[in-house]
Amino acid sequence: MNSAPLKKAPINWTASITLIGTPILAAILIPLYAYYYDFSVSAWVSLFFLLALSSLGITAGYHRLWAHRAYDAALPLKILLMIGGTFAVQNSILFWASGHRTHHRHVDDIDQDPYSIKRGFWYAHxxxxxxxxxxxxxxxxxxxxxxxxxxVMFQHKYYVPLVIAVHVGVLGGIGWAVGDIWGVVLLGGLLRLIISHHVTFFINSLCHMWGKRPYTDENTARDNFVLAIFTWGEGYHNYHHIFQYDYRNGVKWWQYDPTKWLIWTSSKLGLAKNLRRIPSFNIKKAELAMRFKYAEQDLAIYGHDVNTDITQMKQRIAQEYDAFTLTLNDWAKLKEQELQAKKAAMAERIHQIDHKLKVDFQLLEHRLSHHRECLETLMRNIKKTPVSE
Ligand SMILES: [Zn+2]
Ligand SMILES: [Zn+2]
Structure with a gap:
């Protein structure tokens, strides 16, 4: 398959009517209703509450639970996420998750990535x-x-009746309870659906275009705080593409990732377990390798303009890089030792060794942080040095 036949592919009418028809309908009905009847406060509240239900159904359910198996969920949480995801009207879990796995496997491949950004913003979106x-x-x-x-198979088999049932149940139930059925249908139903759609689509489009690449530059995925706000934490997409099995997308404790908080809270309530975390050493390793790459690139750009001995600067960066590689080798050896120890030793002995290994790992992490600080100082010096005349 190549890019040419795409334009000849038959129109998917269900998707087209849903994706193009709903905004047109909203643009007509919502101002009319506001003009003649006005929306109740409850209808506005339902917009935000139901946006959370459908968006988190996708991010915590479709994406992190089913597509990536980043944690295990108890049945009640699974059902809730399935309902939320069904309410988001983005096809079945099976279809969505399978397509998303293909996206990760063939990211940026113009033919095999189902929403390849290489075909442009609108195609990916x-x-x-x-x-x-x-x-x-x-x-x-x-x-x-x-x-x-x-x-998953139940939802796949009865997807359309389930979409109808969830909409009738949720919108009808809330609308009836607050006494504003049409207000809730228009804001909590129609407007919420459009916002929730485009929020997810931004992950495929903008999150592959706009932002930084602190962990890998082997694909187009970006980390972007602004997008994280709109996408319930999925905006840290560069991290996600290198470590897709981590239940966190915003891996730093301070990063805005409500989906991560929801999963973590669920684990404390006994609704989720086996939350998968990439060891911090691997994360630091990826981050540092990228910093060295950027340092080299910066040096190539700024190097000609600074009054510094570039050769000396290059040597220092190279020394730092060697030290960094040595630390990584030490770590690999330690991992090997850990593996051997676990294979050979008795449980009690493992316990003792584990303790020693933990201390050694901490030492190595400390050394990594030291390399990073050195590198940052070096980079600051490069940029601070005045430009020569
Ligand atoms: Zn992606
Ligand atoms: Zn993913």
Missing amino acids: LGWMIRDHSPSEPDYKNAPDLLNDKL
């Missing part, structure tokens, strides 16, 4: 859904776990 690029039902070969999941 919306265009890929407007036409049926592969009209036959996907084989779901990359999702054997989901094919064996009863809840």
